[in-house]
Amino acid sequence: MIRMLSRILLPGAVLALASGCVTSTVDQMVFNKPTEDMSNASVVILGRRHASDYDTEPDFVECVGEHIADGDGRIHVIDELEFINTFYPWFEPRTAPLRVTDLERLMRQPPVAEKLAALKTEYMIWLDGSTERTDSAGSMTCGIGPGGGGCFGFGTWGDDAKYEATIWDFTDRAEVGRISTTASGQSYMPAVVIPIPIIAPVQGTACDGIGDQLLQFLSSGE
């Protein structure tokens, strides 16, 4: 009985322990919350990709979108790639509006204005930032022979995530909020025959942090 319990509990305990620690902070500044619910409107979340040294990762944008859609089924989140392709070439890194006032000029293109109206886009949320590897140390050697293979060593690395979400109201053509989050964590990989990754979910924590605040904002309408 004890053996059976240990077989069940041990992998669970290993899995529970096999994630590194992450510290994160979230700041928000919201000016105008929605006055109506989002059941008849849609939201698009886009990543900023105009900087030369970093791009907001598409999987982070997708993660925040899924977090919002899973949290409130009434909110329709438009897929980023689908939106960018539909509105080509107006949301490419070279042409994407950087300020909310740029929307006015974009809306002067009748096909763009018509398409946006058809999609009932109420909010456009821009995510700007990235997750970067800060340091890494340690070494690991792996070998394989006729009797089997294995690894030996220890590795560690740190990740830092920094993101900011800017919320644009399409109806009022105004910026209505900013949410920023930072997260950092250290991951470890000890290896005695089998490498055991103990990964700090830095990007996932940043996604949850910013996703929760956006969800709260978008769900606050009557």
Place this chain on the structure above:
Amino acid sequence: MSGSMTSAPEQASLRWLALLLAMASLAACGPAEVVVKGNFPAPLMQKIPITLGVWYDDAFAHHEFFEEAKTKTESDWLVRTGEAQVQMWDTLLDGMFTRVVHMSARPGPGQMNPTVDAVLIPQVEELQYAIPAQTSVKVYEIWMRYKLQLVTTGGNPIADWTMTAYGKTPTAFLQTDQEAVNLAAVMALRDAGANFATTFTKVPAVQAFLQRKLGTPGEAAP
């Protein structure tokens, strides 16, 4: 009695194995080759009401870029962009102008060509790429410079200008060098399309041509 130790099917298998090994060893000596492939969306914009002819010369339609390895550890690179160039420009021009006609020959005096308002001749003047082995940064980049000519069917110049395009793959995670270079090239082609679509009517000589043709400087981009 034959002294052979293998049966006929075994010998055939051995021959195939030898052939495969020989091919594999030859392939290892060849350059890293990328035939750029991607999907390019049609632009969402008001069409310019002219009939545009387009002429892709052989160098453009079969454009490729070859770079010899500088060290023994690097491999040669062959990047074929011609097919993707034609695909992108065809899609872009179809969405930008009311009618697009492919010329049967390079415009010039006495050439038999369909009647059009003007003919666009795009050319790739220069292409550069960078992979992490060269930059020590985990980013794949493609940079292109186009020479664009707008001429009459008789070959007389209307406008002549250059345009740059840039694309990068933010991460090489789970991608081969070839896949990453392909993605960077697709991003560069999208950027070329975005740059052309938003600046075509702003080129002074093009503006003057459209003014003469339509009485307005065309649908200027925002």
